[in-house]
Amino acid sequence: MAGAVTRTRPISRASSAADAELTAQVLQGLAQQPKRLSPTYLYDARGSALFELICRQPEYYLTRTELAIMRRYGAEIAQRIGSRALLLELGSGASLKTRILLDRLPDLAAYVPVDISRSSLGAATRSIRESYPTLEVLPVEADFTRPFALPSARAEAARTIVYFPGSTIGNFDAGPAVELLALARSLAGPNGALIIGIDLVKDRELLLRAYDDAAGVTAAFNLNILERLNRELGADFDARSFRHAAVWNAAASRIEMHLESLLSQSVQLGGEAIDFAVGEPIITEHCHKYTRRSFGALAARAGWRVRASWSDERRFFSVLYLESRG
Numbered sequence: 001m002a003g004a005v006t007r008t009r010p011i012s013r014a015s016s017a018a019d020a021e022l023t024a025q026v027l028q029g030l031a032q033q034p035k036r037l038s039p040t041y042l043y044d045a046r047g048s049a050l051f052e053l054i055c056r057q058p059e060y061y062l063t064r065t066e067l068a069i070m071r072r073y074g075a076e077i078a079q080r081i082g083s084r085a086l087l088l089e090l091g092s093g094a095s096l097k098t099r100i101l102l103d104r105l106p107d108l109a110a111y112v113p114v115d116i117s118r119s120s121l122g123a124a125t126r127s128i129r130e131s132y133p134t135l136e137v138l139p140v141e142a143d144f145t146r147p148f149a150l151p152s153a154r155a156e157a158a159r160t161i162v163y164f165p166g167s168t169i170g171n172f173d174a175g176p177a178v179e180l181l182a183l184a185r186s187l188a189g190p191n192g193a194l195i196i197g198i199d200l201v202k203d204r205e206l207l208l209r210a211y212d213d214a215a216g217v218t219a220a221f222n223l224n225i226l227e228r229l230n231r232e233l234g235a236d237f238d239a240r241s242f243r244h245a246a247v248w249n250a251a252a253s254r255i256e257m258h259l260e261s262l263l264s265q266s267v268q269l270g271g272e273a274i275d276f277a278v279g280e281p282i283i284t285e286h287c288h289k290y291t292r293r294s295f296g297a298l299a300a301r302a303g304w305r306v307r308a309s310w311s312d313e314r315r316f317f318s319v320l321y322l323e324s325r326g
């Protein structure tokens with residue numbers, strides 16, 4: 001698979017404070033039992049490009065299904081948003097789904113895409129500005145799980161709509177998910193709203209295939225996290241001695257992305273040795289799957305009430321519109 005993707009050139013970087021912090025966080029995750037890495041590390045330039053490729057794999061129904069829902073119910077969703085809103089998108093990526101909203105919201109006050117990947121954000125901003133020349137686009141390069149500053153728009157907005165598509169919320173365990181939903185609520189303010197995409201519980205085999213596509217793109221995406229640690233932190237992972245595995249954790253209602261060590265081995269990172277037993281996993285991502293009810297309960301803990309929801313015929317995915325509870 002690696003051959004199908006442009007390789008990021010290896011850059012030797014002077015070690016910075018940011019690298020030292022990243023090293024400390026990575027070591028902390030790898031000291032846990034089971035070993036963990038934050039899914040945010042998956043999204044460097046190469047990881048973000050691979051994620052865009054995942055979205056086009058036949059097994060990865062999520063993006064296609066959410067786009068279909070947005071196209072089909074876009075007018076209704078735009079009506080809920082109303083006029084002169086500010087649209088703030090968390091994890092905007094290529095901003096593809098957003099276009100469906102932008103097409104139907106000609107008087108939007110501003111569009112604020114927030115993304116951790118500079119390359120994705122830059123490309124999306126250029127392309128949105130080209131398609132919507134009168135729209136004010138205010139990109140924010142940030143990890144939205146940490147505090148970030150919001151730019152101020154020229155036009156005064158009637159309300160703020162937080163848009164959080166892609167079932168990215170599924171990457172968060174219950175506690176952090178509630179915190180993030182609460183952050184969305186404070187960003188939206190009392191008369192704002194949240195529009196969120198969630199992936200629904202479905203047949204186990206369908207779920208497993210979506211996270212282990214035949215072309216090996218998801219495997220390459222997952223293994224890239226090790227290559228990134230080598231590139232950026234000077235670790236010496238041999239990516240060929242790990243294998244990607246998608247695991248369904250029924251009790252927690254989530255797919256887990258694992259990287260399993262094929263050997264008993266020791267890896268060097270930041271002056272420390274990390275030992276792996278044969279078959280020992282590093283968990284890189286949790287992808288929670290919800291029911292309307294389970295997600296409604298989670299959102300309620302952050303003060304949200306589901307006001308409207310849209311789904312596809314197979315009930316694979318759902319887009320929800322939420323407002324603050326009275």
Ligand code: AVJ
Pocket residue numbers: 054062166167168170171210211218257285286287
């Ligand atoms: C971007 C978090 C929504 O969980 O489906 C896709 C990431 N990981 N394939 C997801 C992902 C493996 C994706 N999200």
